[in-house]
Amino acid sequence: xxxxxxxxxxxxxxxxxxxxxxxxxxxxxxxxxxxxxxxxxxxxxxxxxxxxxxxxxxxxxxxxxxxxxxxxxxxxxxxxxxxxxxxxxxxxxxxxxxxxxxxxxxxxxxxxxxxxxxxxxxxxxxxxxxxxxxxxxxxxxxxxxxxxxxxxxxxxxxxxxxxxxxxxxxxxxx
Amino acid sequence: xxxxxxxxxxxxxxxxxxxxxxxxxxxxxxxxxxxxxxxxxxxxxxxxxxxxxxxxxxxxxxxxxxxxxxxxxxxxxxxxxxxxxxxxxxxxxxxxxxxxxxxxxxxxxxxxxxxxxxxxxxxxxxxxxxxxxxxxxxxxxxxxxxxxxxxxxxxxxxxxxxxxxxxxxxxxxxxxxxxxxxxxxx
Numbered sequence: 001x002x003x004x005x006x007x008x009x010x011x012x013x014x015x016x017x018x019x020x021x022x023x024x025x026x027x028x029x030x031x032x033x034x035x036x037x038x039x040x041x042x043x044x045x046x047x048x049x050x051x052x053x054x055x056x057x058x059x060x061x062x063x064x065x066x067x068x069x070x071x072x073x074x075x076x077x078x079x080x081x082x083x084x085x086x087x088x089x090x091x092x093x094x095x096x097x098x099x100x101x102x103x104x105x106x107x108x109x110x111x112x113x114x115x116x117x118x119x120x121x122x123x124x125x126x127x128x129x130x131x132x133x134x135x136x137x138x139x140x141x142x143x144x145x146x147x148x149x150x151x152x153x154x155x156x157x158x159x160x161x162x163x164x165x166x167x168x169x170x171x172x173x174x
Numbered sequence: 175x176x177x178x179x180x181x182x183x184x185x186x187x188x189x190x191x192x193x194x195x196x197x198x199x200x201x202x203x204x205x206x207x208x209x210x211x212x213x214x215x216x217x218x219x220x221x222x223x224x225x226x227x228x229x230x231x232x233x234x235x236x237x238x239x240x241x242x243x244x245x246x247x248x249x250x251x252x253x254x255x256x257x258x259x260x261x262x263x264x265x266x267x268x269x270x271x272x273x274x275x276x277x278x279x280x281x282x283x284x285x286x287x288x289x290x291x292x293x294x295x296x297x298x299x300x301x302x303x304x305x306x307x308x309x310x311x312x313x314x315x316x317x318x319x320x321x322x323x324x325x326x327x328x329x330x331x332x333x334x335x336x337x338x339x340x341x342x343x344x345x346x347x348x349x350x351x352x353x354x355x356x357x358x359x360x
Binding site: 046062064066067082083084086087102103104106107122123124125126127144146147166 | 179181186306307308309336338344345346347348350351352354355356357360
């Protein structure tokens with residue numbers, strides 16, 4: 001294995017051991033890695049390259065992913081309460097069943113992403129781009145979609161009263 | 175620097191412990207309710223609570239103050255000389271707040287309340303109800319609204335972009351996110 005690959009494998013091992021909760025990891029490249037079920041609560045992964053990463057079932061409570069590349073990531077059933085996903089790219093990601101209560105999704109790009117059955121209570125998706133995303137059966141009580149783009153998004157069976165002030169909802173299914 | 179978040183039962187308000195790792199001195203930012211989890215955290219981490227910073231005089235940020243003062247005898251810092259029945263050291267824009275070796279700076283962010291203050295440390299700023307993720311605090315007049323937006327632009331958005339913003343309700347954010355995407359500013 002090359003040095004960078006060694007370093008990356010060592011980091012994955014350390015994350016999997018649970019040693020990185022609360023750690024400032026920064027702009028690491030963990031694209032495509034299997035990090036399912038890990039504990040990265042309160043970790044800082046701002047600007048990280050995480051395309052295609054498997055974070056399903058992971059504890060990401062209070063973690064910072066601002067500006068991270070999470071395209072096509074698997075974050076099914078992840079614990080993301082209070083997580084900061086603002087300005088991250090979640091396009092094509094799967095967050096079905098995730099706990100996004102009180103999560104920061106300000107300016108998040110989530111084109112075609114799946115949030116089916118996610119809990120988004122009191123989340124902050126202002127100015128986010130949810131075009132063609134699926135939010136079927138989500139709990140969106142008190143979520144603030146102010147000026148978000150939900151064109152073509154699927155909100156069928158979503159429950160709760162959310163704020164859609166100045167949101168774009170052309171072709172949104174409700 | 176230690177920063178620990180606590181979600182309170184009162185109006186889902188946030189409270190934060192900020193502490194110096196070397197000297198083990200700590201400050202509490204806002205005290206909407208006394209929370210035994212804060213007490214346990216201070217005890218477990220062997221931290222001494224020496225200061226309590228109140229961002230603004232609303233009960234969901236001050237309700238627990240008398241109990242904290244009684245238990246810890248910590249100095250209360252606020253934009254008023256009395257808050258929730260407790261004597262406070264009145265601080266203003268530009269004042270320094272030392273917590274062990276940490277040096278915080280008081281920033282004026284009025285609008286939600288006339289005496290509203292934020293507290294900035296390197297890499298972190300605590301804004302109370304002046305600024306939220308994707309939103310701002312409610313104001314009672316157009317003049318207050320403009321005053322609040324102006325103060326946030328001038329004192330919060332000029333901090334380094336990666337500065338973490340810890341707010342009175344809801345999730346934290348960063349200067350980069352809010353200055354670029356907060357619908358009240360862009």
